[in-house]
Amino acid sequence: MAGMHKSKIELNIELDENRVPENLHWTAEDGGISNEEAKAIMLSVWDSNAKESLRIDLWTKDMPVDEMKVFFYQTLVSMSDTFNRATQDEKMTATMKDFCDYFAEKLELKK
Template sequence: MATTHRTDIKIAVELDENRVPEKMAWTARDGGVANEPAKSMLLSLWDHQNQEAVSIDLWTKDMPVDEMQVFFHQTLVGMTNTFRRATGNDKMSDTMKDFCDYFAEHLNLKKE
């Protein structure tokens, strides 16, 4: 029988009196990350039983809008690359990449 290994990824969120995130930090010991600060996170998990995605989307109240736009763009690019690797569907991946380029252009995220 193969040896298995378990690892944990932890996300700590500090909330204000209105339960709005003020600080976040994450730890992934196997990845060499310990209590690394973060201003925003998007986490999606697949619920096989209900055949639906469940998600947690959080950002701190001091997350600047311009950084949020960059964060979303980079997340969309990452999802596009993951979709290509996971499905091998180059046609849809290319369409998604075109949207990422459109998104960046219309938010003036492209660097000269």
């Protein structure tokens, strides 16, 4: 039997004197990513003992608001895709996608 493969994703955060993120970098060697810059990171972890999600949301001082809006939109779309893959709940996925369309429309992200 083959040994278990381990994979690591590394986040590096540089903070200013007030502990506000100035620089974010991430590495995922299995994915070919090495010390790539990011302007924002959203990380969710499920704590099965407490039955709750734990979150880390970080963005740099220079993350433009218009890019943050697109980041949120794309994250919501991705979450609805992941929800569908995880649950096969087509009806709720369609509802989530409708909200994503509404979100994009209200923020004037879709031309």
